[in-house]
Structure formats: C-alpha cells, structure tokens
Amino acid sequence: MRAWAELLRLPALFTVPGDALAGAAAASARPDRRTLLAIASSLCLYEAGMALNDWADRAEDAAERPHRPLPSGRVRPAAALGAACALTAAGLALAARAGRPALTVAAPLAATVWSYDLVLKGTPAGPFAMAAARGLDLLLGAAATGGRIGRALPSAALLSTHTLAVTTVSRQETRDGTPAAPLAALATTGALTWLLHHRPPGDRPSPRRRRPGLAAATTTALTAAYAATVARPYLHAALNPSPPLTQRAVGAGVRATIPLQCALAARSGAVATALLTAALAPVAQRFAKRVSVT
Template sequence: MSEGGAVRATEGRAAAVPGVSPVPTAAVDGASEGNRARVLRAWAELLRLPALFTVPGDALAGAAALTARPDRRTLFAVGSSLCLYEAGMVLNDWADRADDAAERPHRPLPSGRVRPAAAFTAACAFTAAGLALAGRGGRPALTVAAPLAATVWSYDLFLKHTPAGPFAMAAARGLDLLLGAAATAGRARPALPSAALLATHTLAVTTLSRQETRQGTPTAALAALATTGALSWLVQRRPSPGLSPHRRSPDGPLHGHRGQPGRGSTHRSPAPLTAALAVAYAITTARPYLHASLNPSPALTQQAVGAGIRATIPLQAALIARSGATATTTATATTTATATATATALLTAALAPVARIFAKRVSIT
C-alpha cells in the first residue's frame, strides 16, 4: 500500500471509532498560524520595533554634519546602528527579567513567551552583525562601533541602575551619530556638536525613564521639558556658509570662512525647514512632559518617555536640515548640499508618523 493510501485508511478507521473524530486540517493550520503570530508578537515587543524608526536618523545626521552625501557606507552604518540598538533592547530585558517579573510580568521574558536563552543569543547575534556591518563601512566606522557596542553592553549589564546609567545611554546615542560620520566621511570630530545635542536629549529622556514603574517626582519631567526648550533653540543656531580655517571640507583641502578668510564661522537665522522641525520636536514632547511633571505617575511617565523617544526623529531631522548650508566653497556646492540635506531631513522626519502608528500596536518603552 502506498504512503498516501495508508494515511487515508488510517483516517477512515479513526473516523469509524465511536466517540473519536479526526482533527480537521484547517483547525491544525489555524492553531499553527496562531502560535506563529503570538511568537512574532512577543519578539516585536521584546525588540520594541516602533523605536527602530528613531535609529536611521543618527547615521544620517552624522553624515550631514560633515556635509557629506549619504552613500553605500552610510547604509552600512545605518544597518550597524539598527543591529546594535536591537542588541541593547534585547539585552536590556534579559538583564532585567527578574525585576520585570515583579513590575512588568506581561513582558515577553517574565511571561514565558520568549526564553531567556533565546533572548541572550539574539543579543549576541545582533552585536556581531552590527560590528560586521560597521566593518563593511570602513575602519573608521568600526573604530566607533566597537566602543558603541561596549557601551551598550556595559549599560545593560552594569551601569543601568547606577548614577552613570543615563550618561552611558546618552554616550551610546552620541556614538551612534558619530558612527554615521565616520562611515561616510572617514572622520567624526566635526560631528561632535550634533552628537552632543542628541546625547543631551537622550540623557533627559533616560533620566525620566527611571521612574516609569513607580510614583516619581516632578523634577525629571521638568528637567526634560527645560532640556527640550534649550535644544529647540540651539539646534536652530547653524554656522554660516564657509569653513573655519581648522576644518576640512569633504574634498580634503582646508578652507577659510567664505568672505572672511582666516576667521571662524558665525551663526545666522535658521532656515524655515530647520525652524519647523525644531518646533515639531518641541511639540512632540511639551504636553507629555508637562503632564508627567504635574502628575508623575507611572502611566503618565511612560507616555512622556515614549514621546521623548519619538521626538528623537524630528530632532535628528532638524540636525540634518541645519547642516545643508554649512561649509562649501562654491554656490553650486552650497545648492547641492542644501538640496541633499533637505531631502534627507524630510525623509527622516517622515519616519515620525510611522513610528507613532506602530507605537499604538507595540509599546515603544
């Protein structure tokens, strides 16, 4: 008898036994699909997928800080950033699984939907992939990615619950921006001011997140609100076109400030796009921060932290936009740099509504 005939005969005998009915194939397939959906949902929560949309802007802002056009190496930097970010997300929950069992039992690890061994393995794999992608972006990129990965692991395993925790998280976000600069242009120092602004925002949000699971004080939310106001102003202060005598253009030669040889760059009024993005950044966080300061309950604090994470996107876009008219040597180069920065800033800003939609399905914190 063939294999198919034996199966049909067995099904027929099962159907003939009183009180026993064969399980419909559709029901089995439905249960299998349901299990797969639950597994995917658990991993989406563990990876905090909506937060991923806050990552690409780091590398793009780093490239823009050197007025460099994003290229293939920038994409490697973005891929590296995404992997290292997810390594941090998974490792964070793995390290906190005992605390989450008491404070957040619904999370994937304490609820048993994801095994701790699988989470730790994933964190290691994401880290290895992130470093490999950085290596494809060039030695300068790998030189930044290595301390970035070390910072991520140090934060999750050792520094998170210490006073140094928020500073480590801020350093990681700043290094992520420098990774984009190093991969795209082979150097990162000119991107330090942008990295400092982004790191300051991250410092405020991370400090606020420390009271997500308990009744806190208004101090952290008020500090985050003040930080947002200061950064909204600072991000609009962009250099006038031209280079200081100590800054190299992406093409290599040294240039002085255009029209003012030998002098450092000055500041001028922000472009409309930069101003609009700065306002969008402030609006994203102002109301949630204010509510959390008036009532620092866990629920309102979590909402404020989520808003702070999403606000990273318009801040990145503003940093990119303000770089469009920096240091170039000709009017044509200025126009090209401005157009590139504008397109990149708008593309980055477009990630914000997408992140908001996904955050309605999967928690961003």
C-alpha cells in the same frame, strides 16, 4: 512574532536610521553605500541592546512588568541572550564592511550598550551611558560616510543631551516619582530648541549645501515639531508623576528623536536627508499604537 516585536520594541527601531543620516549631514558628506551599512550596523546594535535589556531585567520585570515577553514565558531568556550576542556580532561585522573608521566607532558603541545593560543601568552613570550610545551612533554615520567626525560632534552632543533627559525620566516610569525629572527634561527641550537655531563656531554646512533660506525654514519647522512632540507629555508628567503619565512622556521622548535628527540634518544644509528621515515618524507612530516603545 508579537512577543519578539515587544521584546525588541519595534516602533523604537524607526528612531535609529536618523542617527547615521544626521551624522553624515553634520560631517558634510553625502549618504552612500557606507552610510547604509552604518544604518544596518546601528539597527543591529540597537536591537541587541533591547534584547539584552530585558534579559538583564528579567527578575525585576517579573515583579513590575509580568506581561513582558520574558517573565510571561513567551520568549525564553536564553533566546533573548543569544539574539543579543548575534545582533552585536552582526552590527560589528556590518560596521567593518563600511570601513575601519566606522568599526572604530562601532566597537565602543557596542561596549557602551553592553555596559549599560549589564552594569551601569541602575547607577547614576546609567543615563550618561545611554546618552553616549546615541552620540556614538550619530558619529558612526559620519565616520562610515567618510566625513570629518569633528564636524559632527556638536550634533552628537545635542542628540546625547536629549537622550540623557529621556533616560532620566524613564528611571521612574514603573513607580510614582517626583516632578524633578520631567521638569528638567522640559527645560532641556527648551534649551535644545534654542541651540538648534544658534550654531556654534565651526559648525557650518558645506558650500555645496548652503541654501540658507530653505535650510533655515526647514530647521525651524522641524525644531517646532520636536518641541511640540514632548512639551505637553513632559508637563503632564511633571504635574502628576505617576507611572502611566511618565511612560507616555518617555514614549514621546523616544518619538521626538526623529524630528530632532531631522532638524540636525536640516541645519547642516541636508534638507533632502531631513525630509527623508521625517518620513519615518508617521510609520513609527503607527507601529507604536500596537507595540509599546517603553
């Protein structure tokens, strides 16, 4: 069980539900049964990507990370590939149960996950594919809940930008790198922090959720938590871009996804959704002490 927890990077799983919840909030739709189906679909597709990632990287990991489940022999490559296929099928089936709009988003999301792991990961397009997957995951929540996907596009763009920065840093976590990637990620965090407080035209919470004081205060607090989670690790990785510090920066970037999702939900006026998502952060941190998220 521990080998599979490592293969699927269990702590990172807690960063997934917030995508659909933030998407529903941005689309001014209240979470319902279809939102839960979207979350379940996202969880399956996310874990499919994790299993497929290690299957595709098994030869590279044998040289650079021999302790990983596949090169160490604790999980068979065929089992990892079978799990990826089964989880992908389950994710698409759950999206179909949530409705045609959800399946319309889940299908390209699944295609992006497989394309990234099998083809794009080692190319310059790799980080952009990973960023697109996160953005589509947020839109999946908006589509499944019946909200207007167009309203969720700004939130999807912000989440995708964060993912792009983290993925770019992760490309040098197994070797000595340069300060450029963590410095760029640090600058991106600053830009996202600013943008969370400057809503673009047309991106407004619905009237029934409009509580300017409470929503603004919650957004400010959660945005600060987001920035605080990654600022120091990114800075340390920039000052010393060694594998250990880079891996810490990547882990912090993954964990920071949760407060970012919360801030996105709060700025859409869904304070309760934001606080519910925030409750996942300490659980993720607890599991991260036992199983690495990278």
